[in-house]
Amino acid sequence: MKSTAIRKLLIIAVWLLLWQAASIIIDNNILLAGPYEALLALFRLASTPDFWMSVLMTVLKITSGFLIGLILGILSACMSYRFRLFKEIITPPVSVIKSIPVASFVILVIIWAGAPSLSIVISALVVFPMIYLNFLAGLESTDIKLIETGRLFRMRFTDKARYIYLPSAAPHLRSAVSISCGMAFKSGIAAEVIGRPLQSLGAGIYLSKISLATDDLFAWTFCAVLLSFLFEKAMSYVLRRLILR
Amino acid sequence: MKIILKSICKSYAGKEVIRDLSFTFEEGKPVVIEGESGIGKTTLLKILMGLEKPDSGEVLFDEVQQEKVRFAPVFQETRLIESLDAVSNVKLAAHSVSEERIEEELKALIPEDELHKKVCDLSGGTRRRVEIVRAVMSPSDVLIMDEPLTGLDDKTEDKVIAYINNNINGRLFIASSHNKRLCAGAHSLVLQ
Numbered sequence: 428m429k430s431t432a433i434r435k436l437l438i439i440a441v442w443l444l445l446w447q448a449a450s451i452i453i454d455n456n457i458l459l460a461g462p463y464e465a466l467l468a469l470f471r472l473a474s475t476p477d478f479w480m481s482v483l484m485t486v487l488k489i490t491s492g493f494l495i496g497l498i499l500g501i502l503s504a505c506m507s508y509r510f511r512l513f514k515e516i517i518t519p520p521v522s523v524i525k526s527i528p529v530a531s532f533v534i535l536v537i538i539w540a541g542a543p544s545l546s547i548v549i550s551a552l553v554v555f556p557m558i559y560l561n562f563l564a565g566l567e568s569t570d571i572k573l574i575e576t577g578r579l580f581r582m583r584f585t586d587k588a589r590y591i592y593l594p595s596a597a598p599h600l601r602s603a604v605s606i607s608c609g610m611a612f613k614s615g616i617a618a619e620v621i622g623r624p625l626q627s628l629g630a631g632i633y634l635s636k637i638s639l640a641t642d643d644l645f646a647w648t649f650c651a652v653l654l655s656f657l658f659e660k661a662m663s664y665v666l667r668r669l670i671l672r
Numbered sequence: 673m674k675i676i677l678k679s680i681c682k683s684y685a686g687k688e689v690i691r692d693l694s695f696t697f698e699e700g701k702p703v704v705i706e707g708e709s710g711i712g713k714t715t716l717l718k719i720l721m722g723l724e725k726p727d728s729g730e731v732l733f734d735e736v737q738q739e740k741v742r743f744a745p746v747f748q749e750t751r752l753i754e755s756l757d758a759v760s761n762v763k764l765a766a767h768s769v770s771e772e773r774i775e776e777e778l779k780a781l782i783p784e785d786e787l788h789k790k791v792c793d794l795s796g797g798t799r800r801r802v803e804i805v806r807a808v809m810s811p812s813d814v815l816i817m818d819e820p821l822t823g824l825d826d827k828t829e830d831k832v833i834a835y836i837n838n839n840i841n842g843r844l845f846i847a848s849s850h851n852k853r854l855c856a857g858a859h860s861l862v863l864q
């Protein structure tokens with residue numbers, strides 16, 4: 428266990444060294460800033476209140492969007508499982524949402540709702556079909572024999588949900604949440620880069636692009652990756668505590 | 673209460689399993705369905721519970737509508753919640769009964785130290801007995817047992833037979849079994 432961790436750290440160190448070496452060889456901070464410069468940029472950005480405000484606003488908005496997508500996805504999956512007509516009605520919009528490029532949605536949302544709520548809507552739209560399809564697949568794979576047993580013994584709805592349906596749907600939900608956490612952050616920040624709402628991580632990335640500050644870009648990107656990682660861990664923990672026990 | 677079967681037919685993939693079966697099940701007249709393996713005993717029990725539809729014929733319920741009839745089944749294969757213990761499994765089907773009472777009932781058929789083990793850690797025979805207690809304790813109108821004595825040794829079989837006979841409590845009792853001792857005074861329905 429300990430040796431695996433050391434091995435991973437060593438591998439990361441090798442890549443950082445290669446990155447630093449490449450930036451020294453290229454010797455142009457606009458083309459490729461090294462990890463040292465990126466770290467300095469991160470410290471510089473982190474010393475301003477605007478940076479923390481941007482991070483906070485982005486996290487709040489993407490979390491809100493994620494939760495909206497999660498709740499709508501679960502509720503719609505339950506409705507589709509229960510009512511065939513609902514499933515037939517909702518299947519076309521789900522397919523459309525799943526296949527339309529995020530950039531098209533971004534433009535539409537900017538026109539309809541404006542930039543401030545952009546990352547909320549985009550994260551929700553990205554998360555919703557993933558949660559919906561996976562949770563529905565989980566419900567549909569529930570053991571028919573247990574469903575029959577629950578029905579014949581007239582088990583309570585909450586007992587059936589907890590002991591018959593949830594054990595079947597939980598693994599599907601867990602993997603969907605794990606994937607959609609990262610997707611919510613990626614698409615939410617991409618949307619912010621296009622829409623540039625004030626005080627957002629995406630706007631910071633955009634500013635680093637127009638000022639050709641590659642070190643700032645890496646600093647913002649590192650921040651986005653870290654937030655996405657922490658968010659996924661937090662969501663997995665919360666779900667495990669709440670429903671996936 | 674009565675359940676009347678009228679000219680029931682059922683086939684699977686062109687093979688006729690039940691042909692033109694008519695029979696009346698009545699309260700106070702337990703019935704044991706007999707017949708060779710694969711003759712359609714399980715299919716008939718499933719038709720009675722509404723889990724399968726006959727190709728033709730009717731299942732009529734005297735006095736009550738089918739949806740209102742409460743069945744308490746013991747299936748041929750184990751159908752318990754694997755992550756729960758024996759007591760909790762019975763409690764799910766008999767939620768108005770206290771845990772203490774359920775424990776007392778279970779003790780009649782399974783060792784005390786197995787009451788709170790997850791059912792996935794119990795032997796096949798013990799799980800079978802948990803299912804029998806679950807069916808017996810569930811508030812029901814009809815007790816249906818599909819080969820309830822499968823996997824039990826002779827001594828346990830006697831205990832289970834006594835337990836079932838003492839707990840029918842006026843309910844309609846329908847079972848399939850190769851063991852003629854299953855229910856005292858039961859009528860036979862022989863499938864051919």
